[in-house]
Amino acid sequence: MSTEYIKIKNHINGAWLDESNGQYEPLRNPSTGHVIGEVPLSSPATSREATAAAAAAYPGWSAMPLPKRMDFIFKMHRAMQDNLEMLAQSIAIDQAKHIAEARGEVGRVIEILQMACTIPALIQGDTVQAIANNINGRLIKAPLGVFCGVAPFNFPALVFGWFIPFAIGTGNTFVYKPSTESPLFMQKMMQLLCDTGLPDGVVNIVHGDREVVEAWYEDDNVAGVCLVGSTPTAKAIGEGCGRGGKKTMLLGGAKNFLAAMEDAPMDLLIENILMSGYGSAGQRCLAVSNIAVVPEIYDDFLARLLEASRKITLGDAMDPDIFMGPVISASARKRIHDYIDIGLAEGATLALDGRNPQLPEANRDGYFVGPTVFTDVTPCMRIAQEEIFGPVLNIIKVGCIDGALRMIRNHPLGNGACIFTQNSFYTEKFINEADVGMVGVNVGICAPHPYLPFGGIKGSLVGNNKVQGKDAIDFFTQSKVATIRVVDPRGLAPAAATTTDSSVRSCVAS
Template sequence: MSSQYIKIKNHINGEWLDESNGQYEPLKNPSTGAVIGEVPLSSAETSRQAVAAAAEAFPEWSAMPLPKRMDFIFKMHRAMVDNHEMLAEAIAVDQAKHIAEARGEVGRVIEILQMACSIPALMQGETIQGIANNINGRVIKAPLGVFCGVAPFNFPALVFGWFIPFAIGTGNTFVYKPSTESPLFMQRMMDLIVETGLPKGVVNIVHGDRDTVEAWYDDENVTGICLVGSTPTAKSIAAGAGKHGKKTMLLGGAKNFLLAMEDAPMDLLIENVLMSGYGSAGQRCLAVSNIAVVEEIYDEFIERLLEASKNLTVGDAMDPDVFMGPVISAKAKERIHHYIDLGIEAGAKLALDGRNPDLPEANRDGYFVGPTVFTDVTPCMPIAKDEIFGPVLSIMKVGCINGGLRMIRNHEMGNGACIFTQNSYYTEKFINEADVGMIGVNVGVCAPHPYLPFGGIKGSLVGNNKVQGKDAIDFFTQNKVATIRTVDPKAGQPAAAKKDSSVRSCVAG
């Protein structure tokens, strides 16, 4: 990846544009703290300009035959395959996800695009014959118009995959706002999209803060708004968009549980806790945070976990020899430190302190927090209740599976939960009773395959719509129902038909 200064631009109606208001904020590399570029803070006027471009493109794009629209999805897939490493490096530079994990994120989006290629099959409607004499019914799935999406910093590629291919594949147009902290992936991806020949205005990119998003609420051209972010942000968008009748798909925050039973395969358990809890520096919505361990293996688990955690290396996201990169910003680092202080004040035992990890000289101004482990945690403590979004694990002792399930049930978030066991009774009980949207068995990150819906419940999802799979098709389309009478052109209209009660009943109401 070039060290050249990066100037992020908006992409509206097929053109790369500087922000007209001249307002930019610095783009930093979290691994070093160095300023590497600048990101526009677009005005509400610029945001509405992007929507207008999408609205203008919608009629022609939605009328395009489905196979031709799908050609562009196939081309996007090929472009990502051919540019896998370049896109991964873009994520590792400004989001500072470890390069191995960045490659994995791009790989998952390639799988999502493969799934999006099945849109024609998933858009098939329904037909019912013989509602009445010579009358049939049909349901078709039709596009709605302009959708807008807001991405978080932690998965710039994944959220693109969740939103844009499904929206445009079903015939809509899109305005996308990446995070100002990790905009580089979308800049690179948009270059590739342009090379596919996608008509101008179908996908537009606008950067900015809340003013950019709030401009969508009362814009009559906007049909719906999508978000992956925090629960407070999701609720704010729900209120603003709902007031003006917009559809929303809003994934909020998380506090994920892992329950370790007495028969848990210990080597597999430790390996998965390390990857889930510390991977992406704990900055993912399915990172394990609260770990409930039955008392039979509690001491052994803590001993094994601490030994493994102490041996993990922390450093530059581009260094393949380190395990964990930095958190996204100085503000995020400060917030995590604050929660570590709160954990100590609440009476938890800080068994491993990650506040001052050993770092190479070049990374000492970066935003690093090392693996951190609290033991003797209770569910009422802030570190067990709040989403910390960092590499901080809270270990709690439980007597049995019911104790772990009770903790999950009582938490206001309901994103994901995992169980480690070899017992089929425990497995089925956990699947049935864990009050979350996504469940894992002997896996540390319970992310569903792209064929299946992704999303939580309770405080982790505002509304009902989830991303991926058929859920995405349902969100980005509307059901149109046709009632069709077939008439023999040679027969005319018999007078008796006026008295046919079945005809009257089918048009009642």
């Protein structure tokens, strides 16, 4: 992929546009810290221009026969298959996700699109016959209008897949705000959508900060807003949309737990913690953070984890020979360093310090934090309570499975938790009692397959709807009920209203 200067643009009503207010901020490659382009900071007026374009496109798009709409979902699927490497490289350049993980992210979106291709089966309605004499009842799932979506920096492709295919496949139109820190994927993806012949205005892109989003709250063109982000941001959007009567699907923050039992398969456990805790530099909503370990294996586990963590290689996200790339920005690195200081001040032991990792010369100015491991952590410490969003692991000794479940239950967030065990009693107990939205057994990242809904509970979800699966269909549609009386055009009375068998037979004979 070319490394030429990248000028990100808005895309409204089929046209690539510069921001009219002329405000831009630099786009950096986190692997090097170098400026590689610029991103517009759009005005509220630009935001409303995009929603107006989506509203204008809605009548024609929603009236389009379902098979023709689905043609575009199939074309989208094929376009992503044919351009997987290009799309993955776009993620590795500005988001600095390791190229292998970026390929995996695009691959998962392709699977999500396969699921979206089942929309015709999932939006089928219901009919109740004969609810009264010659009266039937029918329920249909109908689109609502214009939806808007906000994406975080860490999964630019995945969140696109969670929102846009389901929204437009069910007949809505869309305005999408990518993160200003990782906009390149959507720039490439939008061009692919244009190449499929998608009608103008069906999907629009507006870049910027919260002013873009706040413009949607009182915008009569907007039916609903969806977000993947932090819990405070989700609550702020939920409050704003509540005032404006908008439908919302808001996924918030996470603090994920892993319980390691005495019979845990140790090699598998360590391998999964490395991928879950250090993959994407810990910048995942399902990254493992708090690891609860029983005394029987604690010493062996810790020794093996530290040994494996010290072998993690860091460097440019495009280098296939390294394991972990940088965090997204200098401010993200500082925040993680601050949490390490907080952990030390709270009395935790820094068993492995990732603040000064060894780096290739070309990446010395990048935003890197190495694997970091705290021991002697207690559940009430801030590092155990707050989302750090970096490659920092907290090791917490617990007496048994009940201690691990108690910590999970008492935590205000409830995104994901997993257990490593070969004991079926532990497995079933954990599945039933772990107070989270997504549970894993002997897997470090408990991300559901696209056929199933993705999302947490408690403070990790503001509202009710989750992404992907049937939950996505329910969010992007409304249930409409029709009550239908059938009247005989010949003026004959309904059969059920006749009083004798002979009169019924006479009606049928005539």
